[in-house]
Amino acid sequence: MTMSTTSVRALQRELVTELPGPRSRSMLERRGATVARGVGCAVPTFIEAAGAGLLHDVDGNTLIDLGSGLGVTSVGNPAPEVVTAVREQVASLTHTCFLATPYEGYVAVCEELARLTPGDHPKRSVLLSTGAEAVENAVKVARAATGRTAIVALDHAYHGRTNLALALTAKNAPYKQHFGPFVPDIHHIPASYPYRDPKGMTGKEAVSRAVETLERQVGAENVAAVVVEPLQGEGGIVVPAPGFLTELADWCRRNGALFVADEIQSGFCRTGAWFASDHEGITPDLVITAKALAGGLPLAGVTGRAEFMDAVQPGGFGGTFGGNPVACAAALAAIRSMREQDLRAKARQIGTTLTTRLTAIAAAHPEVGEVRGRGAMIGAEIVHPDTGRPDAHGADRLARACQAEGVVLLTVGTYGNVLRFLPSLVMPETLLNDALDVLEESCDRLLG
Template sequence: MTTSTASIRASKRDLVTEVPGPRSRTMMERRGATVARGVGCAVPAFIEAAGPGLLHDVDGNTLIDLGSGLGVTSVGNPAPEVVAAVHEQVASLTHTCFLATPYEGYVAVCEELARLTPGDHPKRSVLLSTGAEAVENAVKIARAATGRTAIVALDHAYHGRTNLALALTAKNAPYKQNFGPFVPDIHRIPTSYPYRDPKGMTGREAAARAVEALERQVGAENVAAVVVEPIQGEGGMIVPAAGFLTELTDWCGRNGVLLVADEIQSGFCRTGAWFASNHEGVVPDLVITAKALAGGLPLSGVTGRAEFMDAVQPGGFGGTFGGNPVACAAALAAIRTMRERDLPAKARRIGEILTARLTAIAAVHPEVGEVRGRGAMMGAEIVHPDTGLPDAESADRLARACQEAGVVLLTVGTYGNVLRFLPSLVMPEDLLGDALDVLEDCCARLFG
């Protein structure tokens, strides 16, 4: 523990050294000596504690966190309810593989997933550890349920870093470079990217373009599933045009194809609804969850129509740590917090603030080409103002300037040129306002 003890940590942005500070720089040297270089690092400040919307580093600096551990700590970091549930569970049972001897927590999480995911049809779930693991199992389910093998993903998609998940992921570097060959019978079709689609293209037109490519390249009769992110996170916080998802869902229904919604980043109140699919009334056949599900602990799941989920033979699902008792206790506490504190409404309020402030910044700085997103899942695309082409260099400079001023802001996107805003849903509004003040000042300094 440093001089930044729990009793004196700041409750607002507070810099006592440069970022990264001397202790963080020393620890980065240790990191380089033993951690594989392929493990990335966006902000080289070592964190030892956190608070509502804040990160406290080993040098005594307090940073405003607009990343939430890549969308994980939506209910707070640490969330008191999650901490209490974890302490109680750890004291009684840390692990017994659910495949060997079951326990109630696993069942209770599956019951919550059945209640919360879109649709009122009978549902089943399987619990796992990571988002990529859940993606892999969703593909297994789709193939078992349909007897088909082809899996279709979208341009700009991101579905994880395991071999099959990488095959579904669109961006090559750094995710896929040098890691092939990938799982076969994975196909890619155009998505709806309103900012870069032909001017005036509607969601229905974008869906027709996607379906035409799918039918021509793959054939509907061969497709087990179409896997979509209702809002594409890593691809650049891309919100498809209205009608795109509904048209694609309807096509799947007509052709016996499963519509799989990857809600790993967009789920659990992040967009102002429990799931991003809710915004267009889409009811997926399978829903993949992770990230915010367990309030900071590793837990993921696939929830789907009972007849599809039960197409997998007994023993076909597995994993030593999937649905670990401690993670399940954390998930139940996190979901309870989301419900009791009405975090969908909190996310909508955050979205109003972000939209207003970012739109005002964009009006002054044409380098901010578009502001988009829903709720507390927002992006700002940085472009060359004269051409509208992606400007990853300026996006990186802007993010680093904010980081040096005490705001953790990350870039994302196929072109690396989108600022990603994923604040905690319990972040105090004054902290969010301060972070946006910093961004505004950095834009004025860098863009003029």
């Protein structure tokens, strides 16, 4: 890789060229010639290095990163502890496949997952490579443990891009368009989306609506699992109404279905707790993890009640790279960093800054219909102020305006109209406020 001629990396946002710069534009031409067009590109700037909340591009520009690799680099990019652990592991063992000859790192990660995930019951885990792969294996567990086949997900859900995960995902374009038919016996029920639900709808009322649909269209006796994101990410950073998840989990237990929490985006301190389920006081039967688990390396897991996980026959789990030794070493270092730096508290502090600043922006601009989220997982929904209808174009204009000023800000949501804030949990306060200054100036300039 050809490195930038910049010898000292900036410690703050700094633009020395337009974005994308000339070297990035050249690389974009190479990208277009060889990379499939279906691979998206939200910010067309090539990155060669990173720091605590910063991205350094090939043209010498330094950008503030509010996406952290879609919630992956929570402990830093790169995190020193992770770098050290990876170097040591690479020097001793890179791969055997745990199915062939085991190694301690895999077991140690499973021990950590047993300690950290909600509940003090006996647990088992399987380690995999990606979040979508973990989702698929959670479904295998649910079907094996219950002898049933129906899997239920929520509206606005996102669970990945493999065929079964796409079946669970609610949004068609761009995720599902042209890719069907999908795995059968997958069903969707209404979620709790307080900003867009009927005014005043409680969590209990939202559950009644969801369960009525479920029982009428699927039948309780057929449901193997209900798979939920305790805080929906791609759906728009949607926090369900109080009581919705607890009531839904209770329904699952009464009816012999597994309650599965997809914590891929919301896990590992992101929301100010180890897992978003902790805020709701719920103990899922299965917890799905990935993203921030391994500090930037590919690793995912399914952790659940021992009696359910062990319903899968020997050999029923697998994958050549699942629980790779290097990824496991990274995960152990990342989790250690989360504890030692108390990143749960740091996420809550970031959340206070984000919600305070964004609420002030919303007060001045009715186009910001709602600010919501938990900890360092915050969304701002952009709407047409006269109707409250989603304004995807307005959200895109704001994101692009920020990107042009060196702030990586992405949009998300079923309607594409939510600004998503997922900063690194080690981002300095000064950088976060600088990024929000850029957003505020963009709102003043572009909104009414």
